[in-house]
Each structure stands twice: as structure tokens, then as C-alpha cells.
Amino acid sequence: MPQTPSFCAVDFGTSNSAIAIPDADGSMRLVELEPGHATMPTAVFYFVEGRHDADGPPRAFGRAAIKAYIDGNDGRLMRSMKSILGSGLIEQTTDVGGGRGVKYFDILAGYLKRLRNAALASGAAQPLDKIVLGRPVFFVDREPERDAAAQASLEAAARAVGFHEVHFQFEPIAAAFDYERQVERESLVLVADIGGGTSDFSIVRVGPERMQRVDRREDILANHGVHIAGTDFDRHVELASILREFGYRSFGPERAGSPPREVPSAVYFDLATWHLINTVYSPMRVAELRQMKSFYGDPLHHQRLMTVVEERLGHELAGRAEAAKIAVSGGGDTVIDLSLIEPGLEVALSERTAVEALDRDIERIVQAGRETVAQAGLKPEQIDALYFTGGSTGLRLLADRIAREFPAATQVRGDRFASVATGLGLHAARLFRA
Structure with a gap:
């Protein structure tokens, strides 16, 4: 019986995260990170009470972290950890209560380790040391050095918890790979991935004859994004x-x-x-x-x-x-x-009131979509499909404003929280099996 390959794909999101691993039948599946949930809030709660173990201070992750906070436990809740990448905070130590200090880098690495351990507990093959990580088009807008530093920090955190081969893929491109499974002919899709921390757009040429290729660089016509989203x-x-x-x-x-x-x-x-x-x-x-x-x-x-x-x-x-x-x-x-x-x-x-409060941000996001099309040398009417993914695309006024820019495009809504992880899994399977 052939051995199940040992690799995974992680969507480390500002608000929620997910991990995909190979299944015994050769397909990719999302790990159930919490009972009934394939995604887990990107949240850590550090308890004041309790002893250190080998992994650090006592803490809870995901929904348990948020529950611990809501229940009034003494401690500190950490969310939006992805927003720290590319900032000077990453190597700083922060107080988590009880006289304890933890580096932001270690908080991030600890969360990735939790995902890796959940995958191993779910049946992922050992040693699980290969990973594809999703990343936004820009961790930091208009500052390439800080953007590169953000990716380097995320890679270092992945290596620190046991991943020795680390690859990256843009999150909206991963979403395009998920969408590609349902298309019947070659077409141009504009992916709008509006999450908790960034709003990313990509124009990708998709089609049944292209989906098995490992190298899809020629199919990626443009990427653009802004560091504005749900948070x-x-x-x-x-x-x-x-x-x-x-x-x-x-x-x-x-x-x-x-x-x-x-x-x-x-x-x-x-x-x-x-x-x-x-x-x-x-x-x-x-x-x-x-x-x-x-x-x-x-x-x-x-x-x-x-x-x-x-x-x-x-x-x-x-x-x-x-x-x-x-x-x-x-x-x-x-x-x-x-x-x-x-x-x-x-x-x-x-x-x-909400529309008035968000209008400026929404216009900047819509403008990023326009600029993505312009970068590809295309006109709005040449876009065949508009694929929405990311938690913030549930905001009707935002989705409607984007859609108005591309009236000829078919609107398709992916799984707001899992389509990027699914697409990253598809990419990881093609990459590592090749």
C-alpha cells in the first residue's frame, strides 16, 4: 500500500486559520481543528494561573481562547497576530500576565505548532516537514523591505516548529485554484480575497487543461492589494x-x-x-x-x-x-x-452609519480591483468571472461595490473561510508530488 505523502498547506489568516493535508485516497482534506470546524480563530489566550510546560506558558487556542476571555479568566487574549508581521514588534517581548513575558515571534510560532500538531493528530504522515504557506499580496503596502521581512519572519516561525521545506503562494491565487475546479472552459477570473487584514486581488487564467500544471506563473496576469480589510x-x-x-x-x-x-x-x-x-x-x-x-x-x-x-x-x-x-x-x-x-x-x-464610516476604505479596496485589471492590460468587460472569498466579502455593500465595476463578470462566491486553504492544498499536492 503506497505511503501517504507528508506535507501540508496552511492558511494563516488574520481572523481564522486552516490546514490541509493529503488524504489516503490522494485528495487533500481540511483538518478538523475544533469539533465541527475546519477553521479556527487565529487567537491565543495566555492564562495568569498555571505552570509552564515544554511549549511555554499555559494557554488556549482558537474558540477556546476566545471563550476563556469571555468567561473572565485572568490573562491576555492575542488576536490579529498576522498584523505584527513586518513590524518592529515581532522580536519584542510582551506581558501576558502573571509576571510572564513572551516574544511576539514565539506567540506566532506557538500557533503554527498548534496547527501542525492538530494535523498530526488527524492522521497526517510523519515527519510533516514540508509546507505551503499562504501569504497576502502585500503584508505591508508600498514598503518592499518590510514586506520581505514579514515573509521571512513567517518562514522562520514555520521552520522553528518543524517545517524544513517552506514554500509560499499568494492567497488570492490559491482561491483561484479552488474556483478552477468548477470551470468548464478557459477563462479569466478576478479573485477578490477580502479577509481580516488585507484585501487582495489577482487575475488568473484558469481552465481544465491548465489545472494540473505545477508552474502557473504564465497564468497569473496581475496581483495587487491593500492592507485594509475586516479589522x-x-x-x-x-x-x-x-x-x-x-x-x-x-x-x-x-x-x-x-x-x-x-x-x-x-x-x-x-x-x-x-x-x-x-x-x-x-x-x-x-x-x-x-x-x-x-x-x-x-x-x-x-x-x-x-x-x-x-x-x-x-x-x-x-x-x-x-x-x-x-x-x-x-x-x-x-x-x-x-x-x-x-x-x-x-x-x-x-x-x-456603517456605510459612511467604511466608505473611504471601501473605495480604496475597489480602486485596488480596478488597478489590478489595469496592470494586466485588460478592460473590466474582459473579466469572465469575479470570485469572492474571505470573511469580509460577507459585507454586502462591499461586494456590491466591487461587482458594479465588472458588470459582465459572473459572480461566484467561494467558501469565505476555507477556499484559500483548499486552494493552497491543491497547490501543495501538485508541488510536492511533482
Whole structure:
């Protein structure tokens, strides 16, 4: 009986991740990372209580990490880890509670090790030391040195957990490979991969006669992207709705001889950015915010802000902003319950408010799609299909705006969370079996 090949493909996403391995019948399959789920939130929770083991401080991953945070366990939740790649933070040490410090690099590597161990537990062949990793078109916009450093850091993390042969493939191209399985004739597809951290576009020539080729460079007509996506949408929604109730864009008291000044906004931008929320909780920062009470024209705003900071509720607010964005993404309005801060406190969010808050980002994403077509030397009407993938393509107003640019293209929606991982698996099978 032939031995099952030992390799895998990993979609390491800003919001969710997945891993594909060879199956006994020669096909590729996604590993069930959590009961009933082939994707797992890219999240780690470090517990204050507990002992180190061989892999480091006590922690939980994925949905268990988010549950540990919601249940009120003492510790620190880490999300959007992909956004650290290409930044100076990657080699810095961060406090995870209980007097423990962990390098951001080790946090990332630990998550990859968790994926690898899940694949081995699911029946992946040993030694599982070959990998195809997905990557966005740009980790960092318009800064090639930082972009190269981001890929190098991700490769180093993969090697640190046991992968000795590491290859990369662009995530939207992987999505095109997934789409290619359903096409009956050669065509041009524009893949719109809008995830949590980046919005990437690729134009790929696909077809039944091309799909078995290992080298597809001549079929990739253009790649382009911007570092704007779902987490940016969440931040804008939180600033436009929730954080207004905590003093964002409010003014201080009137003072003789001078007009009221706007309250300093830095704390609000940090509270609305996942990987910066914990910086607001440092004792020095908390003390500084306490001293700012006189800056507020409405003392209630400052009181609510201090409740968030002192009770470490920043991630909870960010999560409610994300849920509100999803609630209005298909049209309609929602109400955000903030009673955890103050009894009876709630904020209404309409689709119109969300559209206004996201309009500039959406236009930049749509412009990236236009530029991708121009880079390929094509006109919009020459695009045969528009393939949507990535969690943020569930935002109706975004998908509609992109589709309007390509009226002749057939709209196809892939699995928002798994099509990239599936395509990476197809590419890995062709690459390593060849």
C-alpha cells in the first residue's frame, strides 16, 4: 500500500486559520481543528494561573481562547497576530500576565505548532516537514523591505516548529485554484480575497487543461492589494458608534477666553485596534487617563472610559463592534448592548452609519480591483468571472461595490473561510508530488 505523502498547506489568516493535508485516497482534506470546524480563530489566550510546560506558558487556542476571555479568566487574549508581521514588534517581548513575558515571534510560532500538531493528530504522515504557506499580496503596502521581512519572519516561525521545506503562494491565487475546479472552459477570473487584514486581488487564467500544471506563473496576469480589510472595518464601526459614548470626538469644558478643545483621541484609536488594546491597560497609561478627567466636558464620558480601562473591557467592546458590523452587513439596523459598562447603555447602528464610516476604505479596496485589471492590460468587460472569498466579502455593500465595476463578470462566491486553504492544498499536492 503506497505511503501517504507528508506535507501540508496552511492558511494563516488574520481572523481564522486552516490546514490541509493529503488524504489516503490522494485528495487533500481540511483538518478538523475544533469539533465541527475546519477553521479556527487565529487567537491565543495566555492564562495568569498555571505552570509552564515544554511549549511555554499555559494557554488556549482558537474558540477556546476566545471563550476563556469571555468567561473572565485572568490573562491576555492575542488576536490579529498576522498584523505584527513586518513590524518592529515581532522580536519584542510582551506581558501576558502573571509576571510572564513572551516574544511576539514565539506567540506566532506557538500557533503554527498548534496547527501542525492538530494535523498530526488527524492522521497526517510523519515527519510533516514540508509546507505551503499562504501569504497576502502585500503584508505591508508600498514598503518592499518590510514586506520581505514579514515573509521571512513567517518562514522562520514555520521552520522553528518543524517545517524544513517552506514554500509560499499568494492567497488570492490559491482561491483561484479552488474556483478552477468548477470551470468548464478557459477563462479569466478576478479573485477578490477580502479577509481580516488585507484585501487582495489577482487575475488568473484558469481552465481544465491548465489545472494540473505545477508552474502557473504564465497564468497569473496581475496581483495587487491593500492592507485594509475586516479589522479596519471593525475599528471604524467602533469609533463611529460605540466609542462616541466614551468621549471620542467630544469636547472639553468651555474655558474663559478660549473655545472648547476636542478630547485627545489616541486612547480611542488604541482601544479600537486589537493588538494595541492591552497597551491601554499599563499602570502608567491608566494613571495618565485618570488625570484627564478635567479634559472632558461630559464627566460621564470619562467615567465610562475608566470603567473600560480599569476592568479591561477593550476586547469586549471590539468584539461587539465586529458583531454589529456583521449584523448590518446584509442591510438593516442593529442595537449594540453596552450594559456591561453601565446599566441600560446601548448604541444604535444603522447600515447608513456603517456605510459612511467604511466608505473611504471601501473605495480604496475597489480602486485596488480596478488597478489590478489595469496592470494586466485588460478592460473590466474582459473579466469572465469575479470570485469572492474571505470573511469580509460577507459585507454586502462591499461586494456590491466591487461587482458594479465588472458588470459582465459572473459572480461566484467561494467558501469565505476555507477556499484559500483548499486552494493552497491543491497547490501543495501538485508541488510536492511533482
